[in-house]
Amino acid sequence: MTATATLSAPLATGKRTRRRAGWLGTVPYVVIGLYVLVGMVGPLLLDYDPVHTPLEDRLLSPGSTTADGGTAWLGTDDLGRDVLAQIVYGARTSVLIGVATVGISSVVGLLLGAVAGFARGWLDAVLARIFDVLLAFPAILLAIVIAGAFQRSVLLVVVALSATAWISFARVTRSVALSLRERAWVDAARVLGVPNRSILWRHVLPFTAGPIVALATLEFALVVLAEAGLSFLGIGLPSSTVSWGQTIANGKTYLETAWWISTLPGIALSLLIINVGILGDQLTARYGRGRRDP
Amino acid sequence: GDDTADAGDSGEAAGGDVVAAGTYPIESLDPHGAQGASTGTQFAGQAIFSRLVRPAPDGSLTGDLAESWEPNADVTAWTFTLRDDATFSDGEPVTADDVVASFERMITLDGPNAGNFPEYTMTAASDTEVTITAPAPDAAVPGKLLIFYVIPVGVAPDDTAFFAEPVGSGPFTVGAFTPGDSLELVPNENYWGDVPQVDSVTVRNIPELSARLTALRTGEVDVVWGIPDDQLGALQGEDTLTVETVPSTAVYTMWFNSSIPSLTTPEVRRALWQAVDFDTIISTLYPETGTLAEAPVSPLVLGYSPQEPVGYDPEAAQAALTAAGFDFSQSLRLQFANAEFRPFIQAVVSDLAEIGVTVEPLEKEQAVFTEDLLALNWDINFQQLATPTYDAASNLGRLYTCAAGRNGYCNPELDALLAAAGGSADEAERTDLYGQASEIIWRDAVGMYPMAVSLAYAWNSDLEGFTPDPSGLPDFSTVTVSGS
Amino acid sequence: MIKLILRRLLIGVFVMWGAASLIFVIVRVAPGDPATVMLGPDADPEQVARLHETLGLDRPMFAQYLSFLGDAVRLDFGDSHRLGRPAMEAVFDRLPATIELTLAATAIAVVVGLTLGLVAGGRPGGVVDRVVSAATIALQSFPTFWVGIMLILVFALGLRLLPSAGVGTPQHMVLPAVTLALPFTAIVARLTRSSVAEAMREPYVQTARSKGLTEPQVLVGHALRNSLIPVVTVVGLQMGALMGGAVIVENVFAWPGLGSLVVDAVANRDYAVVQAVTLLIAGIVMVLNLVADLLYTQLDPRIRMEGAS
Amino acid sequence: MSLLEIRDLRVTFGRRRDPFVAVDGVSLDVGAEQTVGLVGESGSGKTTVARCVAGLQRPDAGTVTFEGRALDRVGRRPSPLQRAVQMVFQDPRSSLNPRMSIDAIIGESWRTHPSAAPSGDRRAAVHALLADVGLDADVASRRPGDLSGGQCQRVSIARALAVRPRLLVCDEAVSALDVSVQAQILRLLVDLRRTHHLAMLFISHDLGVVHQIADRVAVMRRGLVVEEGPASDVLGAPQHEYTRALLDAALDLDDAGSVTG
Amino acid sequence: MSDVRTARAGGSPVAQHEALLQVDGLTVDLPGTRGDLRIVDGVSFDVPAGTTVGLIGESGSGKTMTANAIIGLLPDGAGTGGRLLWRGEDLLHAGAGRRRKARGHEISMIFQDPLAALNPTQRIGRQVGEILRRDGVGRGEVRRRVVELLDRAGVPDPASRAGNYPHEFSGGLRQRAMIALALAGNPSLLLADEPTTALDVTVQARILTLLHSIQQDEGLSILLVSHDLRVVANVASQVVVMYAGRVAERGPAPAVLRRPAHPYTKALVRSVPAVRTKTALADPLPGAPATPANRPAGCPFHPRCPIAQDRCRSEVPAVREVAPGRFSACHFAEEVLAP
Numbered sequence A: 001m002t003a004t005a006t007l008s009a010p011l012a013t014g015k016r017t018r019r020r021a022g023w024l025g026t027v028p029y030v031v032i033g034l035y036v037l038v039g040m041v042g043p044l045l046l047d048y049d050p051v052h053t054p055l056e057d058r059l060l061s062p063g064s065t066t067a068d069g070g071t072a073w074l075g076t077d078d079l080g081r082d083v084l085a086q087i088v089y090g091a092r093t094s095v096l097i098g099v100a101t102v103g104i105s106s107v108v109g110l111l112l113g114a115v116a117g118f119a120r121g122w123l124d125a126v127l128a129r130i131f132d133v134l135l136a137f138p139a140i141l142l143a144i145v146i147a148g149a150f151q152r153s154v155l156l157v158v159v160a161l162s163a164t165a166w167i168s169f170a171r172v173t174r175s176v177a178l179s180l181r182e183r184a185w186v187d188a189a190r191v192l193g194v195p196n197r198s199i200l201w202r203h204v205l206p207f208t209a210g211p212i213v214a215l216a217t218l219e220f221a222l223v224v225l226a227e228a229g230l231s232f233l234g235i236g237l238p239s240s241t242v243s244w245g246q247t248i249a250n251g252k253t254y255l256e257t258a259w260w261i262s263t264l265p266g267i268a269l270s271l272l273i274i275n276v277g278i279l280g281d282q283l284t285a286r287y288g289r290g291r292r293d294p
Numbered sequence B: 001g002d003d004t005a006d007a008g009d010s011g012e013a014a015g016g017d018v019v020a021a022g023t024y025p026i027e028s029l030d031p032h033g034a035q036g037a038s039t040g041t042q043f044a045g046q047a048i049f050s051r052l053v054r055p056a057p058d059g060s061l062t063g064d065l066a067e068s069w070e071p072n073a074d075v076t077a078w079t080f081t082l083r084d085d086a087t088f089s090d091g092e093p094v095t096a097d098d099v100v101a102s103f104e105r106m107i108t109l110d111g112p113n114a115g116n117f118p119e120y121t122m123t124a125a126s127d128t129e130v131t132i133t134a135p136a137p138d139a140a141v142p143g144k145l146l147i148f149y150v151i152p153v154g155v156a157p158d159d160t161a162f163f164a165e166p167v168g169s170g171p172f173t174v175g176a177f178t179p180g181d182s183l184e185l186v187p188n189e190n191y192w193g194d195v196p197q198v199d200s201v202t203v204r205n206i207p208e209l210s211a212r213l214t215a216l217r218t219g220e221v222d223v224v225w226g227i228p229d230d231q232l233g234a235l236q237g238e239d240t241l242t243v244e245t246v247p248s249t250a251v252y253t254m255w256f257n258s259s260i261p262s263l264t265t266p267e268v269r270r271a272l273w274q275a276v277d278f279d280t281i282i283s284t285l286y287p288e289t290g291t292l293a294e295a296p297v298s299p300l301v302l303g304y305s306p307q308e309p310v311g312y313d314p315e316a317a318q319a320a321l322t323a324a325g326f327d328f329s330q331s332l333r334l335q336f337a338n339a340e341f342r343p344f345i346q347a348v349v350s351d352l353a354e355i356g357v358t359v360e361p362l363e364k365e366q367a368v369f370t371e372d373l374l375a376l377n378w379d380i381n382f383q384q385l386a387t388p389t390y391d392a393a394s395n396l397g398r399l400y401t402c403a404a405g406r407n408g409y410c411n412p413e414l415d416a417l418l419a420a421a422g423g424s425a426d427e428a429e430r431t432d433l434y435g436q437a438s439e440i441i442w443r444d445a446v447g448m449y450p451m452a453v454s455l456a457y458a459w460n461s462d463l464e465g466f467t468p469d470p471s472g473l474p475d476f477s478t479v480t481v482s483g484s
Numbered sequence C: 001m002i003k004l005i006l007r008r009l010l011i012g013v014f015v016m017w018g019a020a021s022l023i024f025v026i027v028r029v030a031p032g033d034p035a036t037v038m039l040g041p042d043a044d045p046e047q048v049a050r051l052h053e054t055l056g057l058d059r060p061m062f063a064q065y066l067s068f069l070g071d072a073v074r075l076d077f078g079d080s081h082r083l084g085r086p087a088m089e090a091v092f093d094r095l096p097a098t099i100e101l102t103l104a105a106t107a108i109a110v111v112v113g114l115t116l117g118l119v120a121g122g123r124p125g126g127v128v129d130r131v132v133s134a135a136t137i138a139l140q141s142f143p144t145f146w147v148g149i150m151l152i153l154v155f156a157l158g159l160r161l162l163p164s165a166g167v168g169t170p171q172h173m174v175l176p177a178v179t180l181a182l183p184f185t186a187i188v189a190r191l192t193r194s195s196v197a198e199a200m201r202e203p204y205v206q207t208a209r210s211k212g213l214t215e216p217q218v219l220v221g222h223a224l225r226n227s228l229i230p231v232v233t234v235v236g237l238q239m240g241a242l243m244g245g246a247v248i249v250e251n252v253f254a255w256p257g258l259g260s261l262v263v264d265a266v267a268n269r270d271y272a273v274v275q276a277v278t279l280l281i282a283g284i285v286m287v288l289n290l291v292a293d294l295l296y297t298q299l300d301p302r303i304r305m306e307g308a309s
Numbered sequence D: 001m002s003l004l005e006i007r008d009l010r011v012t013f014g015r016r017r018d019p020f021v022a023v024d025g026v027s028l029d030v031g032a033e034q035t036v037g038l039v040g041e042s043g044s045g046k047t048t049v050a051r052c053v054a055g056l057q058r059p060d061a062g063t064v065t066f067e068g069r070a071l072d073r074v075g076r077r078p079s080p081l082q083r084a085v086q087m088v089f090q091d092p093r094s095s096l097n098p099r100m101s102i103d104a105i106i107g108e109s110w111r112t113h114p115s116a117a118p119s120g121d122r123r124a125a126v127h128a129l130l131a132d133v134g135l136d137a138d139v140a141s142r143r144p145g146d147l148s149g150g151q152c153q154r155v156s157i158a159r160a161l162a163v164r165p166r167l168l169v170c171d172e173a174v175s176a177l178d179v180s181v182q183a184q185i186l187r188l189l190v191d192l193r194r195t196h197h198l199a200m201l202f203i204s205h206d207l208g209v210v211h212q213i214a215d216r217v218a219v220m221r222r223g224l225v226v227e228e229g230p231a232s233d234v235l236g237a238p239q240h241e242y243t244r245a246l247l248d249a250a251l252d253l254d255d256a257g258s259v260t261g
Numbered sequence E: 001m002s003d004v005r006t007a008r009a010g011g012s013p014v015a016q017h018e019a020l021l022q023v024d025g026l027t028v029d030l031p032g033t034r035g036d037l038r039i040v041d042g043v044s045f046d047v048p049a050g051t052t053v054g055l056i057g058e059s060g061s062g063k064t065m066t067a068n069a070i071i072g073l074l075p076d077g078a079g080t081g082g083r084l085l086w087r088g089e090d091l092l093h094a095g096a097g098r099r100r101k102a103r104g105h106e107i108s109m110i111f112q113d114p115l116a117a118l119n120p121t122q123r124i125g126r127q128v129g130e131i132l133r134r135d136g137v138g139r140g141e142v143r144r145r146v147v148e149l150l151d152r153a154g155v156p157d158p159a160s161r162a163g164n165y166p167h168e169f170s171g172g173l174r175q176r177a178m179i180a181l182a183l184a185g186n187p188s189l190l191l192a193d194e195p196t197t198a199l200d201v202t203v204q205a206r207i208l209t210l211l212h213s214i215q216q217d218e219g220l221s222i223l224l225v226s227h228d229l230r231v232v233a234n235v236a237s238q239v240v241v242m243y244a245g246r247v248a249e250r251g252p253a254p255a256v257l258r259r260p261a262h263p264y265t266k267a268l269v270r271s272v273p274a275v276r277t278k279t280a281l282a283d284p285l286p287g288a289p290a291t292p293a294n295r296p297a298g299c300p301f302h303p304r305c306p307i308a309q310d311r312c313r314s315e316v317p318a319v320r321e322v323a324p325g326r327f328s329a330c331h332f333a334e335e336v337l338a339p
């Protein structure tokens, strides 16, 4: 989960140039918007009860007709539950986990990183050591230990994944804050006598938004994948929760005989992640290093 | 697939090497230690060591090291007469001292197997006779000894070096062992019985099912067991494979927690049982590996006595529940511990939801599951209960007494029946007594007993003499490989 | 240089202490009792109590912590009662396989990733760049286990080219290493790409061009080395993550590494093994980071000198 | 008593074991409404002195007093002192927060020092202030990114003036600007000095510029003031050898061909 | 200056004042946010052999782009027009291979920030000698020549300093190393893009002297890009003044700076203060310099011009010879020129 620690102090000083990415640049927004829409509206249109298992419909291939006369557009799983509905409902859980994890870790990371980078001193030193300690564990390993040790729940998965995810945010924020405190406008504010709190709030934090958002998209992708990984190992989410990870992991033994159970949610997951990744790339190009001032 | 001559097949001497992939890792070869009760160690144990008795395919006991055994009058002591031609792989004869020392080592190590023999002692009456004394009458001693393996005298409890190259009196010795990964067995040339004809048997742990079955189909592996129903079809299509299922000693057991107010009455418990269409669930999810159970224990087990099936009748169930004043607003916690059972559990939950009973499936880590199980911190508990001793004593006799308190059910009448059965050495009488006990358990619906489990095996047709084992512990000593 | 290493080692000691404490707390706060798991539901309470005593779990938490630390310093994490042998021994049994797999994956990722990144970064915005960017995003977006199983079905079952699982011949390594390497390759490629693209905008590249060098000469002669610097750091950092990712891959391919060991150990509350594995990996990660740091200072003469003074 | 008195200022950077002495005992006075030019080569410690005066850098030794009152670090200065000393930085763009409108930037000065805030209409006050530095009123709603370098520098000056300072520290305030714009800002500074009764510590490496606007000049070298005196003396008839070398190296338009000749 | 002088190896000495390079109507277009931008717009001037031509103008006036166009190192997507006659051969329309061969060997370049322009991970000697190595010169010979070049550029103790990394050099030394690097291929024209802007005055003086002495010794032509009039005044014999991507004025340096023929040049000259005498503040030009992105119609300078007329707002003034050797792009050049 530290794969993206390559964002370094970005900072636009001059006028921001909007890159003309053309219509291609809007694809990720459209796709992500579509997912959000489906996640919000889909459950209203599609009826899915994870508890209900019409066994007579099990393992139907995409497009088959179910016993009650409906059509399983994307097939059914080993308990006869509709795969399309699972994808739609799973979007909620997966996106929720992704958003919650990224939300928690970005807030924690932002606060700690900004304070550490801006105040430096002992707080910075303590935080640096905490980074060191947590970075010594591969993220997934720590997640496995935490998720495997406690009672399953969505919250636990969020906590397990956040345990290391916040570090990337803290590191990026810290480096941004560190470079910002050398900025002349921060010095100017200090000479003016602006209190540190306001400096942090007005002159430092706004500039972390770009890189943080860029990082958040990358982390989001990693988190959703990590959830799938935990589901594969059979730890983390309760069995009654519908998530892409769960559905993909459930269908893993049917990859040869009923490929759709695993593959279709997998494609849904990958499509989202690809688009979030492209969005992240765009944002990184804009806020991360590598941008040129005109 | 058409042949086995693929990458990964280690066959230099064509046909001499057998590779098997089980469902479990073999972590330790010490049958007396902490892993002693684990399937992996049991498998290794019966290949490398001898026992006093062993199960016959029909579930009855036959002698292994013991030629014969009999109890004393009040069934508190059992005397086993040992055969005199048994030797260890280093050529030393197996004596009563070895047996006693092994027993004592098992007790000293205080592992899970020792729990079967609290305050039991074993003495050597002569070079070929050992006596095991129980603190109370115990007819199940021979069955319990199925998990007792004999090693040479003089191995200290913490001697890990011995198990790096163990000396045993079983048909095989250890060729190579990587804990948790693979165990290579080679024939024990000094085996007192028929020396196995294969060159080697390697048991590998391939946890991921797809990989395991692929390995079987490509010929990397010759035998696989524990195959889920949905995967059997693909294997049956392969003409080089033989696929068979064998009834096991395991029964899906779903205890109700009779100590909680809403489940105290048998009517409620029975109604819940009636509400689940187990017949359909089993025939769709487990067409090959499951049959509707007819008793709390498997037909292979001594004490099996078929009961009248509980028919699926949701209306009657709902009516009964309403009549009994069942609180439909409450949700019942159904705990289980293995992802493998998820589909089954979900199907059950689905059926109960149909009549308005909310059940919350709780998949728990093994550690938490066991703790909660003992603390009765559940409303319905799902377990696949096997009876490795092939004797109802270690299932019914142990789990259903008031003293055991394992499911909140307490019935003095049942206690008396179980005690009597445990104290009798007469098989017919015991079967009868356990039959009566089963009837009470069944009638009072201490739990739901939906399914007797069969174990599916698939093996390369080149293997001859391979017999699927009910406990998932196949015996490779009789296997031969026909030349290809 | 020596001073730098010493300083880092000192921090390392602190980090290991932190890591050890963290793991100690996590495993002990977690519900579930190792004795119950080990002895099964049939054990009587006395037997459980006896096992608690053997495992030292009856002592006050702080005493346990102190003796745990004391032993850990000597790399002794106690016996795994479950495995009936010292935890460290069990871990060392599995470690080589994991390291082998990690190294193979790293090699693949570095070679392929660097090449792709170099080609793409040499001409940012070009066709190759776009294709590589798209491909690398795609590579990172499939769940590892799904990719692994698909590879097994295609290469082992379908094409019968490679063995499906386990160890033995070098061929056994191919699928797991590739599976593990895929997302890592993407990371390396993307990082190299951006780093090369950035280097190509540096004035010294312009200087190189003003000498009349061809683009490939500029790319390899001037941009590559400078862009390697961040790549080396990230590869070092990522090898730790890779060892983590190996857990899942090992499960898919029955690779006898630390993966299944740690998953089983967590499930069975095998404290000794959990602690040994995590701390060993933490130690390795730390050493890798140190090596990456030192390599970094070696690659970048500016830092090398600062370190020297 | 001078307005600003710097006595034996000493600043070191770096590790404890081998500290780098950036300023090594500098003493300097700036009288009321006086402009003191500070010149010297790169790294001689000019900026460090300026930052000490502004309170951005804590000196290791020495004192900085303003009207006899000690100037502590920023944040520890009483508000009137904080107001009294303001600074204009080298890079006109980065000394303004790009996310804030000019309005907000100037408003921040007043928010921080309510005592300096205008009593009446703030908008009008902002416009008046902008007019003071030669900017149109419509600049108020814009952001720094939409302004040229010269305009940004004017805004920086306006921000400083908003709190009615007594001393303006200009660290290379015109160095980054084009010659034609540099001339504009210099003219502005000179005018403001008069109208606002400002004293200035004017740092520059351009001897010509310093000669144009400074009353007195101090020459720094390696953390030391090597020569100090009235501008015409120091730059017209340098006493110290280093000042002479500096002047020799400086090019003039007039003696074109000094290199080619 | 230096005692050790390297004789120019080979290459026919070019007669003085024969145009080595003729820039003829050079245009450079760069892709911008709103379509292509004409960054350099019809720039013409000559660089005679063996002389220094100063190219001055304020930030963004297109000086660097002009120099980059000459050496052929424009950013991707740049479009060019006009001609670059190099000894009579149009380099602008020559093939990529020909252009590359010219780089370093016929035309080379030094940059404003020598730290950034030197590869931080390579030793100085290696960077200086790279062009020789690529030419197939033997190892020992490369070493010898590198030491000689560094020595020529005034790097003290060149043999051992060749083994240093750029960050171990001071600013002045870096620029000297950069000069050595640029001279390695024996070029005839050296493009110097603000070579002393980042340096202290004392160092600047030394570098300028060095450049001059090298030019004297080797008959090198220099195109010196600078925004500092004083630098240009002191080293250039010809000067080209640019404003918003166009030539405002060009001619012999002393004449242009003493008696400008363009109001812009005039304002520039006036805003340069003298060092040794106190000069009064000049009345500054109003407004900000025009850039190629917002170039006013007509004469680009008219919004700031004190003598602008209606004509200036609509009619683009051509660069014309207003006096012998003096070229100006002002409709009223003659009036400006008149004393």
Ligand SMILES: Nc1ncnc2c1ncn2[C@@H]1O[C@H](COP(=O)(O)OP(=O)(O)OP(=O)(O)O)[C@@H](O)[C@H]1O
Pocket: D013, D014, D020, D021, D022, D040, D041, D042, D043, D044, D045, D046, D047, D048, D049, D205
């Ligand atoms: N924060 C700092 N940490 C370490 N060294 C510093 C720091 N700030 C300045 N220095 C060093 O102190 C010395 C004096 O720096 P200062 O910026 O005061 O010089 P200056 O005269 O303003 O130079 P310039 O003309 O380049 O701006 C320099 O050598 C510089 O490298």
Ligand SMILES: Nc1ncnc2c1ncn2[C@@H]1O[C@H](COP(=O)(O)OP(=O)(O)OP(=O)(O)O)[C@@H](O)[C@H]1O
Pocket: A294, E030, E031, E032, E039, E057, E058, E059, E060, E061, E062, E063, E064, E065, E066, E075, E227, E291, E292, E293
């Ligand atoms: N890569 C680029 N893409 C688009 N526009 C550019 C690019 N590089 C420079 N420009 C624009 O081209 C114009 C001329 O730039 P150039 O660098 O030639 O100016 P200059 O005279 O060298 O200025 P300076 O004194 O600041 O170096 C400027 O307006 C600049 O914004």
Ligand SMILES: [Mg+2]
Pocket: D046, D047, D048, D172
């Ligand atoms: Mg400075």
Ligand SMILES: [Mg+2]
Pocket: E063, E064, E065, E193
């Ligand atoms: Mg330029």
Ligand code: NI
Pocket: C001, C002, C307, C308
């Ligand atoms: Ni060193």
